[in-house]
Amino acid sequence: MQRVLPAPRLRRALCSLQAARCRSSWVRWRPVPAATSRWTQSVRERPFSTEVHEFKAETKKLLDIVAKSLYTDKEVFIRELISNASDACEKLRFLQTTQAVKEVNDADTPLQVTLSVDENERKFVIEDSGMGMTHDELVEHLGTIAKSGSLDFLQRGESDASKIIGQFGVGFYSTFVVADKVQVYTMTADKEKGSKGYLWSSDGSGSFTIEEVEDVPRGTRIELHLKDDATEFASLANVKKAAQKFSSYIDFPIYVKEEGEPKAINKQEALWMLRSATEEQHLEFFRFLSHNSYGKPFYTLMYQTDAPLSIKSCFYVPDPDNAPSRLFTKDPEIGVALHSRRVMVKKHADGVIPKWLHWMKGIVDCEDMPMNISRENMQDTRLMEKLSMAVVRRILRFLQQEAKKDPEKYQQFFKGYSYFLKAGIIEDKEGNFSRHKDDLLKLLRFECSNKSKGELISLEEYIDTAKEGQQNIYYFTCPDRQTALSSPYMEQFLQRQRNVILMFEDIDEFVVNAIEGFKDKKFISVDSADKNFELDIDQPEEDTSEDTRVLTDSEQTQLSQFIKSVLKEKVQEVKFSDRLVSSPAIVTSVITPHMRKMMKSLMAGKENDGMGNIPMTLELSAKHHIVTTLHTILESNEPVARIAVEQLYDTACIAAGTLDDPRVLMSRLNKVLEMFVYQGAGYDYAKGEYRGDLASPPKVEPTEVAKETKVESKDSRFEEVKPEEKPQTKRAPGDTES
Ligand SMILES: Nc1ncnc2c1ncn2[C@@H]1O[C@H](COP(=O)(O)OP(=O)(O)OP(=O)(O)O)[C@@H](O)[C@H]1O
Numbered sequence: 204m205q206r207v208l209p210a211p212r213l214r215r216a217l218c219s220l221q222a223a224r225c226r227s228s229w230v231r232w233r234p235v236p237a238a239t240s241r242w243t244q245s246v247r248e249r250p251f252s253t254e255v256h257e258f259k260a261e262t263k264k265l266l267d268i269v270a271k272s273l274y275t276d277k278e279v280f281i282r283e284l285i286s287n288a289s290d291a292c293e294k295l296r297f298l299q300t301t302q303a304v305k306e307v308n309d310a311d312t313p314l315q316v317t318l319s320v321d322e323n324e325r326k327f328v329i330e331d332s333g334m335g336m337t338h339d340e341l342v343e344h345l346g347t348i349a350k351s352g353s354l355d356f357l358q359r360g361e362s363d364a365s366k367i368i369g370q371f372g373v374g375f376y377s378t379f380v381v382a383d384k385v386q387v388y389t390m391t392a393d394k395e396k397g398s399k400g401y402l403w404s405s406d407g408s409g410s411f412t413i414e415e416v417e418d419v420p421r422g423t424r425i426e427l428h429l430k431d432d433a434t435e436f437a438s439l440a441n442v443k444k445a446a447q448k449f450s451s452y453i454d455f456p457i458y459v460k461e462e463g464e465p466k467a468i469n470k471q472e473a474l475w476m477l478r479s480a481t482e483e484q485h486l487e488f489f490r491f492l493s494h495n496s497y498g499k500p501f502y503t504l505m506y507q508t509d510a511p512l513s514i515k516s517c518f519y520v521p522d523p524d525n526a527p528s529r530l531f532t533k534d535p536e537i538g539v540a541l542h543s544r545r546v547m548v549k550k551h552a553d554g555v556i557p558k559w560l561h562w563m564k565g566i567v568d569c570e571d572m573p574m575n576i577s578r579e580n581m582q583d584t585r586l587m588e589k590l591s592m593a594v595v596r597r598i599l600r601f602l603q604q605e606a607k608k609d610p611e612k613y614q615q616f617f618k619g620y621s622y623f624l625k626a627g628i629i630e631d632k633e634g635n636f637s638r639h640k641d642d643l644l645k646l647l648r649f650e651c652s653n654k655s656k657g658e659l660i661s662l663e664e665y666i667d668t669a670k671e672g673q674q675n676i677y678y679f680t681c682p683d684r685q686t687a688l689s690s691p692y693m694e695q696f697l698q699r700q701r702n703v704i705l706m707f708e709d710i711d712e713f714v715v716n717a718i719e720g721f722k723d724k725k726f727i728s729v730d731s732a733d734k735n736f737e738l739d740i741d742q743p744e745e746d747t748s749e750d751t752r753v754l755t756d757s758e759q760t761q762l763s764q765f766i767k768s769v770l771k772e773k774v775q776e777v778k779f780s781d782r783l784v785s786s787p788a789i790v791t792s793v794i795t796p797h798m799r800k801m802m803k804s805l806m807a808g809k810e811n812d813g814m815g816n817i818p819m820t821l822e823l824s825a826k827h828h829i830v831t832t833l834h835t836i837l838e839s840n841e842p843v844a845r846i847a848v849e850q851l852y853d854t855a856c857i858a859a860g861t862l863d864d865p866r867v868l869m870s871r872l873n874k875v876l877e878m879f880v881y882q883g884a885g886y887d888y889a890k891g892e893y894r895g896d897l898a899s900p901p902k903v904e905p906t907e908v909a910k911e912t913k914v915e916s917k918d919s920r921f922e923e924v925k926p927e928e929k930p931q932t933k934r935a936p937g938d939t940e941s
Pocket residue numbers: 283286287288291331333334335336344345349350373374375376422423
């Protein structure tokens with residue numbers, strides 16, 4: 204081993220210079236490190252300047268978690284390093300094929316990866332002849348976190364290393380699980396960028412150093428100085444076993460050096476090019492693609508075709524129980540890679556796989572795809588679209604088949620991924636394609652009013668089991684099943700046993716708004732103002748009770764005029780409809796109450812949320828006893844009628860879910876309670892006196908029910924309530940007129 208150290212005098216001089224520099228800048232001089240092994244035998248070290256860089260804040264945090272972790276599945280670092288080495292080879296092969304790199308350093312060196320160990324020095328070494336890195340790339344790539352997944356985890360405040368490593372892997376930084384010092388020698392393949400070699404070095408604490416070293420061959424060599432509790436990775440047998448596990452599907456030869464001799468350990472098999480594969484092969488490949496040493500694919504699809512393009516592909520749906528959280532999937536990486544004749548064109552095949560399918564793992568190999576596809580090139584864009592169309596359609600149809608084959612298993616899938624399928628419908632529409640809308644709609648499942656809790660149906664099943672002649676698909680967006688079934692909007696549907704799809708996710712409202720219908724049926728919300736409820740296709744059982752009183756047309760007009768005079772601009776229209784069965788009233792508007800509520804929360808904090816301008820309609824049941832009695836007391840007891848109207852409206856708003864804060868009702872409810880109690884005690888509000896037959900009238904008398912009621916609330920609806928006439932009542936002791 205060649206070890207060239209500066210002479211002691213020079214070293215002392217350098218050290219004092221280093222100390223001085225350290226105070227003033229991040230560049231300082233240091234004694235050069237030792238060159239090691241055959242790979243760097245020719246690396247002559249000179250006192251080049253050594254730069255000290257701080258890791259970015261989040262990288263530091265990640266490193267801190269990783270370095271201190273007692274993660275048991277330590278060998279994952281081998282998987283990460285092999286994968287990075289293979290990516291570096293893929294990248295160089297790609298750039299060479301597309302001639303993006305004109306001249307390559309060490310042009311004769313074949314693309315390969317070699318692993319070796321030094322038991323005495325407790326070292327693990329991996330080297331590749333891939334793309335390598337320039338100085339700036341070293342700073343950028345090994346100083347920041349590349350993996351969005353682990354970043355998300357950190358932003359969530361997660362500090363459990365096994366969760367971060369287990370679910371996302373932490374790439375290069377996983378080396379600090381086993382090493383207390385990591386050295387990376389590298390030289391770029393792109394001659395245009397230079398032929399200088401660099402050494403990156405860090406102990407995984409706050410900083411790393413970079414210095415120039417001479418005679419580094421093309422590619423990257425990573426040396427791990429193993430921690431005391433990780434010496435098993437200095438054993439050849441252990442490394443070989445782990446490397447074999449992680450490298451079966453790598454398309455470059457992987458060698459393990461045994462007694463100085465490189466021995467190939469992988470088959471270099473492109474599974475997606477095979478006609479079929481065993482379950483075991485798929486399991487291995489899935490784990491390889493998902494950077495995991497555990498887990499199995501939930502669904503597996505191998506798809507090959509020659510028309511309209513020549514496609515060979517393989518897709519996996521990961522376990523739905525571990526489906527990505529939609530809240531933390533801001534800019535997801537597509538999990539499918541694009542290849543052309545086995546050569547990787549894009550690691551993340553965006554443009555082919557839409558974002559809403561990002562969780563799919565797999566490979567698409569398209570012979571017709573040029574290696575140097577460009578978004579600017581119309582022909583390439585069209586080719587990508589064609590490929591995307593074929594592949595996405597095949598995936599969606601495959602899921603439809605699986606749903607038919609094993610509905611229970613499919614429900615499990617749907618639980619994990621429903622949000623993404625729904626997002627797909629919206630995105631598909633936004634992109635103005637609507638290419639996959641029907642296929643996606645077929646994959647949706649919902650609860651419905653005619654089935655029991657937890658049982659899901661498809662839209663096709665809904666249509667197949669709908670009443671004869673029914674042209675609409677009725678749905679109701681609501682927080683849960685219980686709220687749905689007790690809602691006045693549902694009454695006529697329940698009475699007729701007309702099935703209603705129950706939608707519990709916020710995104711559902713946007714989905715139905717993004718599409719007009721399914722097959723030839725239109726989506727209609729049960730709480731919409733739409734009149735087309737097809738009430739004539741089935742009639743509920745006749746109400747045979749004799750004393751059912753129904754308001755006549757003129758009575759209806761009289762009552763609605765009174766209601767409008769009380770509620771003023773709160774309602775645009777008061778009408779009578781027969782959609783109500785046991786509730787006296789509901790509110791409707793051009794947008795459904797649920798949509799209104801969502802828009803309100805989106806506009807929260809804005810002075811004008813725009814909702815005040817959307818007119819509401821109060822719909823009444825002409826035969827409901829509260830409504831008919833209300834009409835009866837219009838003239839005889841107007842004060843009570845006024846309060847009843849206000850309460851009727853507010854109760855309808857509660858049912859619609861549009862009342863933001865129920866506390867605004869407190870004052871009125873107390874008033875209603877007071878009336879209820881006093882009436883029970885024999886007080887006659889119409890006459891403003893106690894009934895004569897009451898043996899001993901209560902000592903306290905009611906406040907004026909129709910006294911100007913100004914509720915201390917921000918809700919402007921209450922500020923208008925001013926009765927024209929006051930009833931003659933006796934004042935309660937201590938009650939003063941306002
Ligand atoms: N052997 C290598 N050769 C060249 N560049 C490398 C090598 N190893 C790492 N890098 C660079 O460092 C970056 C960070 O690597 P890291 O393993 O942390 O994340 P990643 O590989 O980008 O993540 P992912 O595995 O999700 O693609 C890589 O993207 C690559 O640019």
